[in-house]
Amino acid sequence: MKLTVKLFAYFRDNRFVAEVKQYPEQATVADIIGDLGIDEKEVGVTMLNSRHCRLDAHPQEGDILAIFPVIGGG
Amino acid sequence: MSDKIFRVNMTELTVSVEEVPQNWAGLGGRGLTSTIVAAEVPPTCHPLGPNNKLVFAPGLLSGTVAANSGRLSAGAKSPLTGTIKEANAGGTSAQLLARCGCKALIIEGQAKADSWYSLAVTPAGVAISEEKELIGKGNYEVVQTLSKRFESKRGVITIGPAGEMKMEAANISVMDPDGNLRSNGRGGLGAVMGSKRVKFISVDPQGGKVTIADPEAFKQANRAFAKALVDNPVSQTLGTYGTNVLVNVINEAGGLPTRNFTSGQFEGHDKISGETMHDLIEERGGVVKHNCHAGCVIQCSQIYNDANKQYKTSGFEYESIWALGADCCVEDLDDIAEADRLMDDLGIDSIETSVAMGVAMEAGVLPFGDGPGVCRILREEVAKGTALGRIIGNGAGSVGRAFGVTRVPVVKNQAIPAYDPRTVKGMAITYATTPMGADHTAGYAVATNILNVGGSVDPLSKDGQVELSRNLQIATAAIDSTGMCLFIAFAALDDPNCLPRLIDLINARFGINLTGDDVTNLGKTILKTERAFNQAAGFNNADDRLPEFFYNEPLPPHNLVVDFTGEEIDSFWNF
Numbered sequence A: 001m002k003l004t005v006k007l008f009a010y011f012r013d014n015r016f017v018a019e020v021k022q023y024p025e026q027a028t029v030a031d032i033i034g035d036l037g038i039d040e041k042e043v044g045v046t047m048l049n050s051r052h053c054r055l056d057a058h059p060q061e062g063d064i065l066a067i068f069p070v071i072g073g074g
Numbered sequence B: 001m002s003d004k005i006f007r008v009n010m011t012e013l014t015v016s017v018e019e020v021p022q023n024w025a026g027l028g029g030r031g032l033t034s035t036i037v038a039a040e041v042p043p044t045c046h047p048l049g050p051n052n053k054l055v056f057a058p059g060l061l062s063g064t065v066a067a068n069s070g071r072l073s074a075g076a077k078s079p080l081t082g083t084i085k086e087a088n089a090g091g092t093s094a095q096l097l098a099r100c101g102c103k104a105l106i107i108e109g110q111a112k113a114d115s116w117y118s119l120a121v122t123p124a125g126v127a128i129s130e131e132k133e134l135i136g137k138g139n140y141e142v143v144q145t146l147s148k149r150f151e152s153k154r155g156v157i158t159i160g161p162a163g164e165m166k167m168e169a170a171n172i173s174v175m176d177p178d179g180n181l182r183s184n185g186r187g188g189l190g191a192v193m194g195s196k197r198v199k200f201i202s203v204d205p206q207g208g209k210v211t212i213a214d215p216e217a218f219k220q221a222n223r224a225f226a227k228a229l230v231d232n233p234v235s236q237t238l239g240t241y242g243t244n245v246l247v248n249v250i251n252e253a254g255g256l257p258t259r260n261f262t263s264g265q266f267e268g269h270d271k272i273s274g275e276t277m278h279d280l281i282e283e284r285g286g287v288v289k290h291n292c293h294a295g296c297v298i299q300c301s302q303i304y305n306d307a308n309k310q311y312k313t314s315g316f317e318y319e320s321i322w323a324l325g326a327d328c329c330v331e332d333l334d335d336i337a338e339a340d341r342l343m344d345d346l347g348i349d350s351i352e353t354s355v356a357m358g359v360a361m362e363a364g365v366l367p368f369g370d371g372p373g374v375c376r377i378l379r380e381e382v383a384k385g386t387a388l389g390r391i392i393g394n395g396a397g398s399v400g401r402a403f404g405v406t407r408v409p410v411v412k413n414q415a416i417p418a419y420d421p422r423t424v425k426g427m428a429i430t431y432a433t434t435p436m437g438a439d440h441t442a443g444y445a446v447a448t449n450i451l452n453v454g455g456s457v458d459p460l461s462k463d464g465q466v467e468l469s470r471n472l473q474i475a476t477a478a479i480d481s482t483g484m485c486l487f488i489a490f491a492a493l494d495d496p497n498c499l500p501r502l503i504d505l506i507n508a509r510f511g512i513n514l515t516g517d518d519v520t521n522l523g524k525t526i527l528k529t530e531r532a533f534n535q536a537a538g539f540n541n542a543d544d545r546l547p548e549f550f551y552n553e554p555l556p557p558h559n560l561v562v563d564f565t566g567e568e569i570d571s572f573w574n575f
């Protein structure tokens, strides 16, 4: 399946801002994070199509997956 | 040195130093300013008249070496909201006031309108002097002139032209360690200071120090506390990207109020994001990590240079960038920085004023996206106090009333900041119920709604939000009394080591035995004290509601509205 993956903050370093990527049908969000070489422990927020999702969620063709490190502010 | 209450009467031009009443002894920061305002200010008084009082209080731990403990609370009845108000700021003055032995500085009465004054605080008390040279001057000139006028390094608390003109969005500025500005931003406290005819306050501890009851325990607690802060991953991204790291995540979640609160996503979000800002700061030789007071180990502030590598602004925060960026649709970070600097110099709240600009754009005063237009209005209208400038300088509600706009994002007449309550539903409860008028810091449900800090509560559903906001507001009222920067809360929410060490610090400083429950009770008491003041000033639960449009205009992309009933909102107060 094809997904748009968006990365934020230092996850962008040596990777990309947003790319369309091809993944196996059964891939979970955690699989994709692993495939990108990102340490799961550093992940703070994941969203599929602007809704928060769990790491075991299964994205669907055409979804937008956003991956953020642990962040805060205010 | 033992702590005292310093009192200044501007009607009589007299000063006094008083013992701390027993029931104020355990209070600092917001707990103390709100207690004093509630005890001494008639709730129905005019906020700009002689019966209002302006109270400054360092936190319980300010002036010590405790990490992040240098926040200064200012309190009064707010001219913007008509409610009780506490606004806090960094800068050096909280620490220096504490070292003067000043537990609170109370400014009461009102000087005659033909003169301006300055106050000088030292361990001996307060001296009042007439001020001529700096009247009408911007905050940057005030701090530069004063650093030459005084031989020793002093703290400076000042108002700009907006405060002198008693605009309802005027703030109070506090000099930081580099001679730049931080602000007690919200609620128009600068206008209260202006109404007293006080242009600035200098603070000189003359070598004074804060006494610590148990220095060894204090040192140990501080080491563990600072470690909890430094080790927290949120602190690390805050240092690197500043609070502006939020633009992209709030935008992605569909909660970034855009074009005067008509969309939850802004097309130009990446151009104004923390990531872009970080790269620009590095490219232009600015400073990525900077602290607003000595002892901050998180360092969310920064120094932002212009394209010619010259200093432009610092403490360039998410809320200001959101307000001018997404809410006014300005995509150029340099225009936003210019406006931010102008607002700091004028001494006017960058949230209130920018949201007011968004409402003015909807009214057709200037087009959406017109960054240079915003700067022109600040320079030529607000700074000069023209009729339009005063309408904008009195805030978003004022612009809405003047131009007949109905989409006016305010609660208790204070502008709603950077998280749309339709998609970050925990914030709907905080905005509606906090005694401060719409204030995100009062109960930052964003942490748990969006950032997965302190657990996670679905931002798009109303389940669990009242309880979340209640717990956060109680904890925040207590933290605001310690002098701690609120950003310690990210560590406190997730690291079980953090809060107990903070309580150890307070105990070691005063030689007392507070427990976690005592701290929670303090938070509850503060909220109830503040609410009782508001009720006596004429507020009731009908004021604890959001503007009508949030209930009937669905916000893209999630197309949700605020769906809390009045009873659900009111249940916030069941504690």
Ligand code: SF4
Binding pocket: B068, B090, B290, B291, B292, B293, B296, B297, B298, B299, B300, B301, B485, B486, B487
């Ligand atoms: S984290 Fe930011 S706001 Fe808090 S004390 Fe440090 S510089 Fe100031």
